[in-house]
Amino acid sequence: MKKRVPLTGNAAAAEAMRQINPDVVAAYPITPQTEIMMTFAEFVADGLVDTELVTVESEHSAMSACVGAAAAGARVMTATSAQGLALMHEVVYIASALRLPIVMCVVNRALSAPINIHCDHADTMAERDSGWIQIYSETAQEVYDHTILALKLAEHEDVRLPVMVCQDGFITSHGVEPVEVLDDDVVKNFIGEFKPWYPLLDTDNPKTYGALDLFDYYFEHKRQQFEAMKNVPRVYEEAAKELSKITGRQYPKVEGFFLDDADYVIVVMSSTAGTTKYVVKEMRKEGKKVGLLKVRLYRPFPKEEIASLLDGRKAVAVLDRAYSIGAEAPLFCEIKSALYDAKVKPQLASYVYGLGGRDTPPSLIRSVFEDLISGNISKEEKYLGVRE
Amino acid sequence: MALTVRDLLKREERFSYGHRLCPGCGAALTARLVMLAVNEPVVVSCATGCLEVSTTIFPYTAWRVPWIHNAFENAAATISGVEAAYKALKKKGKIDKDIKFIAFGGDGGTYDIGFQALSGALERGHDFLYICYNNEGYMNTGAQRSGGTPMCADTTTAPAGKVIPGKMQWRKDLTTIVAGHHIPYVAQTTLHNPLDLVNKVRKAIETPGPAFINVLAPCVRFWRVNPADMIKICKLAVDTCFWPVFEIVNDEWKLSYKPKEKKPIEEFLKVQGRFRHLFTPENRHLIDEIQKHVDREWSFVLKMCGETQ
Secondary structure, three states: OOOEEEEEEHHHHHHHHHHOOOOOOOOOOOOOHHHHHHHHHHHHHOOOOEEEEEEOOOOOHHHHHHHHHHHHHOOEEEOOOOOHHHHHHHHHHHHHHHOOOEEEEEEEOOOOOOOOOOOOOOOHHOOOOOOOOOEEOHHHHHHHHHHHHHHHHHHOOOOOEEEEEEEEEEOOOOEEEEEEOOOHHHHEEEEEEOOOOOOOOOOOOEEEEEEEEEOOOOOHHHHHHHHHHHHHHHHHHHHHHHHHHOOOOOOOEEEEEEOOOOOOOEEEEHHHHHHHHHHHHHHHHHHEEEEEEEEEEEOOOOOHHHHHHHOOOOOEEEEEOOOOOOOOOHHHHHHHHHHHHHHOOOOOEEEEEEEHHHOOOOHHHHHHHHHHHHHOOOOEEEEEEOOO | OOOHHHHOOOOOEEEOOOOOOOOOOHHHHHHHHHHHHOOEEEEEEEOOOOOHHHOOOOOOOEEEEEEOOOOOOOHHHHHHHHHHHHHHHHHHOHHHHHHOEEEEHHHHHHHHHHHHHHHHEEEEEEEEOOEEOOHHHOOOOOOEOOOOOOOOOOOOOOEEOOEEEEEOOOOOHHHHHHHHHOOOOOEEEEEOOOOHHHHHHHHHHHHOOOOOEEEEOOOOOOOOOOHHHHHHHHHHHHHHOOOEEEEEEOOEOOOOOOOOOOHHHHHHOOOOOOHHHOHHHHHHHHHHHHHHHHHHHHHHHHHHHHOOO
């Protein structure tokens, strides 16, 4: 029996974690993620989960303990934001290279300086090359669904990679939405029992984790990681299909909205996709052929799907809630790269928006579509909603 | 019951031969003795450092027990995770045996970069033993000074030059700092007597909760001593009271060894190349200052242990 309950994005993540009932959670407080851990700590205190909650003294130790616990053979989850993720950075790479299927709920927040607690995607974009799978969520419902999906994906034998489930700080994490929650047993059956591969706790079969790997082996081991990531799209599709059967909702790697006949397209991730949908509907009423392409799975990057969906459009604007100072913004850069092989290349525009939680109302999204329609397109990166 | 050498000889070497640590390396002997002392099922985590890089060069490993290296500063956090996983899986009935947990770190990975992770793990009360193999500097990267390097030692980042005679700060007293966490077992020792370390490890591993042992483990290469003299240097460290050996069981301090006759600190310093520059007339006052400091630290330990001079 599915039930519809009002949940914030953070509460949705915590609820998914309760149902997953991981063996170990190691985490450290940071705004706007803290609520996930506080809610989960209540579940632990009330005996609703069997989890060992390791309340570490930093995010660096959070990810370090997650690596230790996952290598030991446990099902492991954590959560963080911004500075916390940046502090973890060193160990984020180690988690993926040791092929540990950790699931981390990331509540996106701007990176210092200046210090800011609100949303942008600079924190997870800084980890885009780390070998983690990254899934971006538009709504609290998606946070819930993606968290359960992520666990299944991470623990698949052909994947064995960690996953970040991203949601927008405050916008999604603290906004209450109706969320359809599955029965505990349904989630339990969907994720199944975790069978670790070479657990440290199997003391009769000792294994060495994290050996020194020099020029004679390092490259081959990295290559294996690349290969594992190549398996993700197939496994993702299988797992998403299975979850869809239960929830009735779809989880395509990239999602179109009024895309089929759209001449002018905005590409965007997370909560701003919701705002864009509203604007697309409004402008469609005015007869404008506008549409949205939402990127859900950002790592591995669904290059072919994106290329085929954008091929032949008149103009495409890519909205990045992140930046690469001195180069093109990350999502734009990758969309542009994906379109290299397109038969009819659309005109492309790059917009950086919403840094540090700057509000991005429908009027701004409309202005982007109007730029595309009127041909106000340049090669210059534009900054949406900034005071010049 | 205390272990004897005869007991140890019957045991399997769990830290095996074939590693690539230097002859006479204090870290190697420390690891070997610790792993001889612990014959229960055990998982080891190891900080980046000499012990890690020289024992697990892929595709080889010197460890006959489950072993994990994560990064430099997180051996204690990593073992926290392993131990938490053990508790969780035991609770769920997925593991039935008793398993012990050990973390190894050098002084760089313990006094300095790994200090926060160590303190956190001690405060959280994980059931594990942390061994600091203290060779008084960043020896893996070529003898840089650490918070554990003693005053006036010649290191590559605090070299003995024409104006500055080596490191110009006193080392921090990590064992006392750890004792401030009021964990059930803390000890300090060196390799002057292998059974002292072995039996401290036994007590530590049998004590539920966190335990910490600070082992002065000479680096023959960068202390610039004859590899064959490693044990002799350790004996001088305890006989000059440069490195008092003691244990703290539930906040009760107990001296493990008191030299019949306390030797002057020169005896310890003069056999090591890293202190050679002190033996000139103009640097005599530095040896006097070091002696005063050693005396003060020794008095503190005696006082804590309820001993008289």
